[in-house]
Amino acid sequence: MTIAAVNGELNSRVFDVDQVRADFPILHQTVNGQPLVYLDNAATTQKPDSVINAISDYYRTTNANVHRGAHSLSDRATALFEGARAKVAAFLGGAALEEIIWTRGTTEAANLVAHSWARYNIQAGDVILVSNLEHHSNIVPWQLVAEETGAKVLPLPITDLGEIDLEAYRQMLSPAVKLVALGHVSNALGTVNPVAEMIELAKAVGALTYVDGAQAVAHFEIDVSKLGADFYAFSGHKLFGPTGIGVLWGRKALLDTMAPFHGGGEMIETCSFAGTTFNRLPYKFEAGTPDIAGAIGLGAAIDYISTFNRAELAAHEEDLLNYCIARAADCEGLVAVGEAQQRVGVFSFLLDGSHPSDVGMLLDQQGVAVRTGHHCAQPLMARLQVPGTVRASFSIYNTRAEIDRLFEALEKVKQFL
Structure with a gap:
């Protein structure tokens, strides 16, 4: 169940990822000389102008x-x-x-x-x-x-x-x-x-x-x-x-x-x-x-x-995750961690011969923001017998092009590790 939006209509906005991105001012910047790719949404999501303005x-x-x-x-x-x-x-x-x-x-x-x-x-x-x-x-x-x-x-x-x-x-x-x-x-x-x-x-x-x-x-x-x-x-x-x-x-x-x-x-x-x-x-x-x-x-x-149809948002995020999984299958040395049949919003992985924190640092130098480490889930990491993972997590404002940027950056990371 959703509530009425500010304009009094329910689920009235057609989903367009470019228009959605325009609502989030933080996304339109460069980090280390590169356009920001924000893939740390499981840690915190960014805020649209309407939220910033309300506060x-x-x-x-x-x-x-x-x-x-x-x-x-x-x-x-x-x-x-x-x-x-x-x-x-x-x-x-x-x-x-x-x-x-x-x-x-x-x-x-x-x-x-x-x-x-x-x-x-x-x-x-x-x-x-x-x-x-x-x-x-x-x-x-x-x-x-x-x-x-x-x-x-x-x-x-x-x-x-x-x-x-x-x-x-x-x-x-x-x-x-x-x-x-x-x-x-x-x-x-x-x-x-x-x-x-x-x-x-x-x-x-x-x-x-x-x-x-x-x-x-x-x-x-x-x-x-x-x-x-x-x-x-x-x-x-x-x-x-x-x-x-x-x-x-x-x-x-x-x-x-x-x-x-x-x-x-x-x-x-x-x-x-x-x-x-x-x-x-x-x-x-x-x-x-x-x-x-x-x-x-x-x-x-x-x-x-609530201005969006939640099913459309979910379909967009599912497409991003599936696209990421498909790209990962062609990335030599990448090992996916966690492959549940039902999952949403997160792709965790390791690169052969590298520590997650090193991968995260090198990605950041290319403007790609991910999270690394145990993600406050140390018992899980112990069960999976890994020190931690690199975690890319997606939201409604992410795009396939940003996932392409992630994998392009990973290819450069391999050259330094």
């Missing part, structure tokens, strides 16, 4: 603290801030407003669930299952809970192709499993996990599910009601929005039972030295002055992406 306009015309203000600026700021929450709720398939919690990003969302739900509900002997594909932010919070409670964090095995071993997952499920933590899409390999099926299997043994959607929201539509998860999180900066803002969606029945994450202003109903009572959802989890401009920027990013 700038807020600070130029509306800057004030939200809620309880007795003046017009505060009223306007509150309307924009809460309006952004409504945009997120619609973007996630029509979720309830009180189920949308502002966070600093996906990492803080995982820590919120770990602190406010897991620490109160996980006990010694319980099991938390975590995919071996996960980013560290979807591993470490659960390890901290396990250390405090005596529970166990067990990794879900993956295949050599970089897919979760579903048969092994079924065998690991038992009444001892209280939480399954999954990435919707792997940031390191682009694997699209079968989360709906895995959530259904987890429910059968009474386990809750937390889904890290940071790498998914920019690539395809999300409907949390159909997905069936208990918690879903994402970061604004992966969705053409600003850094420092993110979202945790949770089922209201669960959020109502959970303790606050931080203490301070806004999250209280009453406060005295005799005791404190807490605010209603979602404010119970939003202590202190929030990132107002960040929320407004994220709302503008949702407005922007």
Whole structure:
């Protein structure tokens, strides 16, 4: 489900990659004397003018603290801030407003669930299952809970192709499993996990599910009601929005039972030295002055992406990935890492006889921006027995010509290694 764009129309804009590129000012520059080719979108996406302008306009015309203000600026700021929450709720398939919690990003969302739900509900002997594909932010919070409670964090095995071993997952499920933590899409390999099926299997043994959607929201539509998860999180900066803002969606029945994450202003109903009572959802989890401009920027990013037909965007990105795979097959010495049947937006690889960081540095000298290393997925790299990878990741503004530039640059890299 999408929301109305700024002009009040749904999915009205015909996709034209050249016109899309014109919306992103950062793309039109040179780096090291070469036109920029930005292929690091899994780390962060670039921002269109509409998002930059929304943030700038807020600070130029509306800057004030939200809620309880007795003046017009505060009223306007509150309307924009809460309006952004409504945009997120619609973007996630029509979720309830009180189920949308502002966070600093996906990492803080995982820590919120770990602190406010897991620490109160996980006990010694319980099991938390975590995919071996996960980013560290979807591993470490659960390890901290396990250390405090005596529970166990067990990794879900993956295949050599970089897919979760579903048969092994079924065998690991038992009444001892209280939480399954999954990435919707792997940031390191682009694997699209079968989360709906895995959530259904987890429910059968009474386990809750937390889904890290940071790498998914920019690539395809999300409907949390159909997905069936208990918690879903994402970061604004992966969705053409600003850094420092993110979202945790949770089922209201669960959020109502959970303790606050931080203490301070806004999250209280009453406060005295005799005791404190807490605010209603979602404010119970939003202590202190929030990132107002960040929320407004994220709302503008949702407005922007909602002007397009999401299926057309997905088809463009699929074409880029398939074209990259085809070019890679003809690149001598290139070894693809992760070849899942269902993947999106990411091509990870190694060059024979070279370290990923050296490849990345030499690509940068030619204006090609990629990411190298373990991608905050060290358990995955250990499982694949590689030190790290070179990762090229794609978005709606990338082109086949930029992929050609990548492979032309790689041919020059080989001459230096």
